[in-house]
Amino acid sequence: MEPVNIIGVGMTKFGVLEESIVELAQTAAFEAMENSSTTESTFDHLVVGVQNPDEFVGQGHLSTLLADHLGIVPAGATRVESGPSSGSSAFESAFAMVAAGMADLVLVVGVEKMSQVDRNTASTILAKMLSYENEIRYGATPAALAALMTRRYMHDYGLTRDELSLIPVKAHRNGANNPLAHFQKEVSVEKVSNSRMVANPLRLYDCSATSDGAASLVIASDKVVRDHGLSDYAIQVIGVGHGTDYLAVQHRASLTSMNATRVAAQKAFTMAGITSKEVDVCEIHDAFSILELINMEDLGFVEKGQAINVV
Structure with a gap:
């Protein structure tokens, strides 16, 4: 190579x-x-x-x-x-x-x-990435599925609403220091936790904007x-990795872990000849706040249920 x-x-x-x-x-x-x-x-x-x-x-x-x-x-x-x-x-x-x-x-x-399209149209287009047979035709949306994952994570690991709010608080703090960011104003835990409900328990600031x-x-x-x-x-570039999982969330082994992330990470670390412990900086997908916690754990940076402790 x-x-x-x-x-x-x-x-x-x-x-x-x-x-x-x-x-x-x-x-x-x-x-x-x-x-x-x-x-x-x-x-x-x-x-x-x-x-x-x-x-x-x-x-x-x-x-x-x-x-x-x-x-x-x-x-x-x-x-x-x-x-x-x-x-x-x-x-x-x-x-x-x-x-x-x-x-x-x-x-x-x-x-x-x-x-270029209104929010409802954008949501409809984005929802097409889901499984029609198992999700879309029953009214599922990306936010609804992320909410299911969030609720299960809270149940399994005791994550609280205010703890989850720390994710968007951190993201907005970073955005306030980035002249290219979509949002450049800081928010408080209280503002996040009391913002408009989108899909219980996810609120407005838990969901990324188009x-x-x-x-x-x-x-x-x-x-x-x-x-x-x-x-x-x-x-x-010393390592890359790619993995997939079953498209429908209901067919996956867990609601609080994404095997595609685990597979991709292992491939990348193996190619690079390093472990997760040797990584100093990471940028993690967080379309919904819960995904940042789950991804940190699946990438091997922290143990299951412990990601909130390093936010």
């Missing part, structure tokens, strides 16, 4: 934005290209992670459209979709191309434009790193 490096990054602001999905992707991509000094380079491939732009903005075939707008034709262009992890899957695809020696320079873009924005990476082989004189700046 060939070494794989990150040599450039770019990101837009997130929120309800005026820019189109193409303009958002362009902004992030051009920033990553400038950051890596590859604006005039020949890219081998573009990988775009995006969830259902056909319904959110009425635009299909987004990968080829972006290759055109970014001026990197005739590079290959692929759109990747895996629900909330579409951006990560796009990165994984680019990593595999370079690791396999199929490409030397790959541009990765993750982009979403969700504000947002517009984009992020981009430039992935390169060692050859490109040497040719561009970026050896002092390139970040080597």
Whole structure:
């Protein structure tokens, strides 16, 4: 397997934005290209992670459209979709191309434009990632399923409402220090715990908002790193992992653990030759506040039921 490096990054602001999905992707991509000094380079491939732009903005075939707008034709262009992890899957695809020696320079873009439709329509589109046979036709939504997981976690491990509120409190504190964040105001435990109920016991601040924005990476082989004189700046990717579970939550082994996360983490740690104890910084998926706690435990950072103690 060939070494794989990150040599450039770019990101837009997130929120309800005026820019189109193409303009958002362009902004992030051009920033990553400038950051890596590859604006005039020949890219081998573009990988775009995006969830259902056909319904959110009425635009299909987004990968080829972006290759055109970014001026990197005739590079290959692929759109990747895996629900909330579409951006990560796009990165994984680019990593595999370079690791396999199929490409030397790959541009990765993750982009979403969700504000073009109303909230109810957005919720309907997002719910299509669930199992129709076992969930959607019975009225299940992502928030309702996350609420089931939350209630079970509270039952099993004694998590309280105010303890759960510490997750969005921390997230909003971080957002207040990030000029690109959707929300940039701190909130209190009291405000979170008393906010509008969405799906008992989840309240407004436990649920992520739909947002517009984009992020981009430039992935390169060692050859490109040497040719561009970026050896002092390139970040080597030492491990990736990917796993799945049964789509319907009711078919999974547990409501308080996600086996896909455990499998993916083990693959990544094995490839990297490290353990979870050696990780200093992590960014964890938290579309709903309970998921941050469950993910920290499934990744091996803390024992089951103990994640709240490190928040």
